[in-house]
Amino acid sequence: MAKSMLIISRQAPWSGPSAREALDIALAGGAFDLPLAMLFLDDGVLQLAPDQQPAAVQQKNLAANLQALPMFGVEELFACGHSLARRGLPTDALALQVEVLDAAALKALIARFDQVVTL
Incomplete structure (x- = not known):
């Protein structure tokens, strides 16, 4: 049986x-149907964050990759409520539907x- 994996993304895009x-x-x-979130x-x-402009800082847009997560079977998506609040991101205006968690x-x-895995 495959081991379950949680990927923690901590860096700005x-x-x-x-x-x-x-x-x-x-x-x-x-x-590969690994159990992950x-x-x-x-x-x-x-x-x-919605409506990002990555070209302004010469970066590639990650929006398509984010939207593809559920299509690839990555349906358990979470966000830290404290992190969202500290950065002024309202939960009802996010570019991707996530479950917001407390500590x-x-x-x-x-x-x-x-x-x-933390990146």
């Missing part, structure tokens, strides 16, 4: 390759998975 790498791992794992934490929640729920989520 324009701060380097980590955000894209986290999405690539999730999409690849989903394509994705958590957006800290600056990683900025990936969920206790985050701890329980992480404990639920066999492997945790």
